[in-house]
Amino acid sequence: MDRAAVLAEVQELLVTGLRLDRAPADIADDSPIFGEGLGLDSIDALELVVLVEDRFRVSIPDEEVGKRAFASVGSLVDFIVAERAQQ
Amino acid sequence: MSLLAGHRVLVTGGSRGIGRATALACAAAGAAVAFNYSRDEDDDEARATLAALQETGARVHATQADVADADAVAAMFAGVREALGGPPDVLVNNAAISHDGLLMMLPDAAWQRVLDVDLTGAARCCRAALRGMIAGRWGRIVNVASPAAFFGKEGASAYAAAKGGLVALTKSLAREVARYRITVNAVSPGFVQTRLISELDQTQRQALERQIPLGRFAEPDEVATVIVFLASPAASYLTGTTVHVDGGLTML
Numbered sequence: 001m002d003r004a005a006v007l008a009e010v011q012e013l014l015v016t017g018l019r020l021d022r023a024p025a026d027i028a029d030d031s032p033i034f035g036e037g038l039g040l041d042s043i044d045a046l047e048l049v050v051l052v053e054d055r056f057r058v059s060i061p062d063e064e065v066g067k068r069a070f071a072s073v074g075s076l077v078d079f080i081v082a083e084r085a086q087q
Numbered sequence: 088m089s090l091l092a093g094h095r096v097l098v099t100g101g102s103r104g105i106g107r108a109t110a111l112a113c114a115a116a117g118a119a120v121a122f123n124y125s126r127d128e129d130d131d132e133a134r135a136t137l138a139a140l141q142e143t144g145a146r147v148h149a150t151q152a153d154v155a156d157a158d159a160v161a162a163m164f165a166g167v168r169e170a171l172g173g174p175p176d177v178l179v180n181n182a183a184i185s186h187d188g189l190l191m192m193l194p195d196a197a198w199q200r201v202l203d204v205d206l207t208g209a210a211r212c213c214r215a216a217l218r219g220m221i222a223g224r225w226g227r228i229v230n231v232a233s234p235a236a237f238f239g240k241e242g243a244s245a246y247a248a249a250k251g252g253l254v255a256l257t258k259s260l261a262r263e264v265a266r267y268r269i270t271v272n273a274v275s276p277g278f279v280q281t282r283l284i285s286e287l288d289q290t291q292r293q294a295l296e297r298q299i300p301l302g303r304f305a306e307p308d309e310v311a312t313v314i315v316f317l318a319s320p321a322a323s324y325l326t327g328t329t330v331h332v333d334g335g336l337t338m339l
Contacts, residue, residue: 043264043266046221046264047221047267050218050222053218
């Protein structure tokens, strides 16, 4: 799975999984996931962890990894690509 | 009775007492039920409980695991998922130990062991269970607390501190996961007919019974039935609270 494909899946996952009211393609690569970016809060992150782990077969075991992975949409995509490359 | 039909329950510390009664009551209510126990000397008791569970015809599973051991808890959850056909959507944190002794003389290791099992173990099991509950957008966690959390208990300060912590954990986690239709509650059983109580002499028994408005000790089933209710879809608007199943001892 290349980066563009992962990005498209993440965009889709955010919209359908977290029921965001916007088109997947409108979610920018550099958009912060929490706070002003997508309007999500830290409790939404719990569901995002579960969705991402399930969809991409990666592990986000704790907040240390979570903070890095969820800094922005782009960092989440980079995290998934890097994790999958190691598998 | 099918209050828990289609649900998968994990009861920690399920080989005897309240845990055993809860596991059996959950199976009778239609759930698939797993329990763990920790000590080698409880092997026989655990086998007997598993046999009793099997008689209900429910899907059941027993495993030896110390909730204070992170790797053991991870393995336990993997085993439960496999045996019950999915992750538990009901978790009953019942496993607990105590250590008799006055605080001033309590070794660090004894304090730490009680906190590791009673509080950290419960938190660890919550963490392990939450992913499955969030994915299913439904869950029930029931923590077994104690009147010691509310009154304190001389000679059992570590136990009381751990149970007080468990009540605070119950409230905090209830707030964190309410959005996902996961409720987190506690039950606080008073004096229950267990091996410990049966070892008391007549005078000690009567002294305890006089403190209880209902005038008698509880049967484990009387606690289990409240846990089954809190674990069921019927308890949909209760979260973060403690139900005192103590014959009127506390009245909070």
